[in-house]
Amino acid sequence: MTRRAPFPESADLARLLLRTAVGGTMIAHGVRHGRSLEGTARWFGAIGFEQPELQAKLSAVVEIGSGSAIVAGAVTPLSAAAVVGTMSVAIATVHRPHGYFVTAEGWEYTGFISAVSVALAALGSGRYSVDRLVGLDRVGTPGRRALLAAGLGVTGAVAQLAAFWRKPAVP
Numbered sequence: 001m002t003r004r005a006p007f008p009e010s011a012d013l014a015r016l017l018l019r020t021a022v023g024g025t026m027i028a029h030g031v032r033h034g035r036s037l038e039g040t041a042r043w044f045g046a047i048g049f050e051q052p053e054l055q056a057k058l059s060a061v062v063e064i065g066s067g068s069a070i071v072a073g074a075v076t077p078l079s080a081a082a083v084v085g086t087m088s089v090a091i092a093t094v095h096r097p098h099g100y101f102v103t104a105e106g107w108e109y110t111g112f113i114s115a116v117s118v119a120l121a122a123l124g125s126g127r128y129s130v131d132r133l134v135g136l137d138r139v140g141t142p143g144r145r146a147l148l149a150a151g152l153g154v155t156g157a158v159a160q161l162a163a164f165w166r167k168p169a170v171p
Contacts, residue, residue: 015126019070022116026067026083034060047093048168055164062086070120073129075136077145077152080117084153087114089160114153121149 033040037056044059045052066082069075087110095107102108122142124131131137140148 009127012127015073015120015123016128018116018120019073019076019125019129022083022113022120023067023070023072025113026063026070026086028067030060030063030065030067033063046168048166049093049164050166051164059086070117073125073131073137076125076129076131077121077140077148080121080149081152081156083117084114084149085156085160087111087117088154088157089165092157092161093165114150117153118146118150122146 033056037053037060040056040059041052043052044055049055062082063086066079066086069079070083090110091107091114095105095110098105098107100106100108100111122145124137124142124145126132126137129137139145
């Protein structure tokens with residue numbers, strides 16, 4: 001006799017809640033960048049990006065796109081990798097020198113968003129997702145999905161930093 005969990009949908013609802021929280025946060029950040037591309041570009045230039053206008057546009061697109069995909073539960077490991085990459089760039093360029101706590105501009109928040117994204121990749125997007133609709137929810141093991149999200153995200157961040165970022169000189 002097969003035993004059923006008392007609330008079989010609770011894990012799927014938890015995944016949906018996590019996806020909505022992380023994805024919604026990314027969408028909000030992307031929209032914020034997009035509403036003020038000129039100001040965002042000035043900020044990217046001030047922190048050392050060589051093509052700040054391009055960085056501002058790409059930041060808005062990647063944050064809105066990855067956030068939307070996370071909320072929808074679409075290609076979750078790749079969507080999570082985009083979030084990890086974005087947060088890794090933020091950690092490296094802005095937050096790491098300030099220590100851990102967000103109250104001192106540290107990397108607490110960006111690290112947390114990255115960790116939750118990797119966990120979502122491992123857990124899978126669940127029943128209420130595009131991945132489930134198209135049969136991608138069972139591709140790969142949880143460990144491989146997490147490794148893909150973390151590895152691809154960090155690799156993308158390193159490539160972006162190598163191509164476009166130079167640490168500003170200390171005045």
